Amino acid sequence: MKYPAPLKSGSRVAITAFSSGVSEPYHARLDQCLEDLRSQGLEVVEGKCLRSDKNYVSAPLEQRASELTSFLVDDSIDAIMPPWGGEIAMDLLSVLDFTQIAKAKPKWLTGFSDISTLTSVITSQCNWATAHCANLMQLHSLQQDSLTANTLAYLGSRETFTQYSSEKYQVRGESYAENPDAGLNLTESTHWKSLGRDQENTEFSGRLLGGCLDTLCHLLGSDYLDLKAFQERYSQDGIILFLENAELSPTALIRALLGLKYRGIFNHVNGLLIGRNPSDEHHGQSLTYQQALSYALNGLEVPVIYDADIGHLPPNLTLINGALANVRLRGDEGSILQNLT
Template identity: 50%
Template sequence: MKYPNPLRQGSTIAVTAFSSGIAKEHQPRFDLIKQHLESQGFNVVVGGCLYGQLKHVSAPIEQRLEELMAFLLDDEIDAIYPPWGGELAMELLPLIDFAKLEHVRPKWILGFSDISTIAAVFTSKLRWATGHCSNLMDLVPEATDPLTSNTLNHLATPLGESFSQRASGSYASQWPDIANYPASGISPDTSSNWKWLVKPESGLAVEGRLIGGCWDTLLHLFETEYLDLAALSRDYPEGVLLYLENAEMSPTDVSRTLLSMKFKGVFKHINGLLLGRSAVPEPTDEEALTYYDAIQNGLANIGIPVIYDMDIGHLPPNLTLINGALARVKLDETGTIWQALS
């Protein structure tokens, strides 16, 4: 696994929206975050693909591709941190020159949602470690919950060392009004705990190399050249831990997706499955299929451990998960995840 340099004072973070951009009303929050990063000693380079949301993207595909490749090829850049995700990052994948990137220094690709569509692919194709974590636009000084506030601290972990995180205990049921209150952090208001859907045959932990992200987009990439879990499991005898989070899929969508994953043999290549909280409201009809029904029906008999309701995804806060890191997830009275950059 190829780890980018740890992020620390003097590191350069490039900002480009290779999926959705920010609107004018988000400018005060972005300025606040940029100043906060610079006060911590980071250099921040802002690209031209940042503003706007024309047809779901920040800029035409050619411009987004050119800027992303320029940052990836620039060894003065240490991390690429979009403001947040979006919808159409996937359209960049066939245009990225992965062969050229084989010869450059790895950079962190950071964030969640549609950012993971790119980040997970870079781990699969290039063996670059990448980060699934709080988005750039979450990192205001008032974001004081431990998972969000420690994001950059975890990304400063040196090669060969490790860090751990504990389950949050509560999550925010809605995002703050960042247009009217640019400095606001999340307000966790709902109790939460990690849960076993399927326990291991022995013990209360699962181990393997992490990879994953937004279920809604990665479902289209499984067992393609872009997300080859079979190859990862061959290359890393310690095995693979796949993590996924549902942003918008209905329970029936989840059921179909799980069947598709079975048809493709996804579960044969992983040691365990880690599921984040589902951001989709449950149906009000008592006889309707629920998200829990869908995962229970689809995952109860696949032969691997499954944890759900983890701090991953669109109901924050978010764990910092390093794609490619060796991880151990333990769930007894509470949940703990340990990651080694090895």
């Protein structure tokens, strides 16, 4: 696995929105987050595909692909931080030249949600470590929770680091348009859980790979994200597949997970780490998230930890795609150790 150089003062960080862009009402928040990067000694390189949003994208496909490629192959760039996710980053996959990208110096690609469409594929295709973590627009200097506040510190690590489950998480947050300085509204108690027989004592290890289930359910098993080939490449280590649900209803979640099961995806993993599920209320379904997981994953012979700090109910762990990791659940408290050597 090729790990990008740790971020430090003087590192150059490119900002481009290869999925959804940032419309004018959110510019104040964006400007503050960029200034916060500069205050930590990072040099910000702002792309042209950033400060507009039309039909769920910042710019036409050709522009987004060209700008992203230019940053990925530029050896003076140390990291690429999109502002946030979006909907259709998948359209980039058929036009990016992964052979060309793989020849360049590895650099951090960071974020979650639709960003994981690219982070997971870059790790699989180019053998670069990438980061599934808080998006740039959450990295405000006033944000105090340890998982979010330490995101850049984790990307500055050279060897190993350990993260622990949060104390509380957010269900509903403020609009950045209405309050550019909004932090996370942490109101609900965090409890990691297990679907295994020993529901209070679960542990597994392997190399991390994953992201947003809404998009990865279409990619896992394809040529872009061949989990079997990745597992064979690191056969001595095995894989931890991590997934988080953005918008799938309980029944859609069942279909997505069953589809992965039928394609044999879970045959190549040592364990599943699944994020918290957004509220079921708007789906109008009586089936709960836990019931949906239990239904779809019934009979699975690998351990499953869910309600972890991953996804659209922040805060988010910083999970390094490609890194060796050990995940542990004791009671309802979780930890994950990652090795970047």
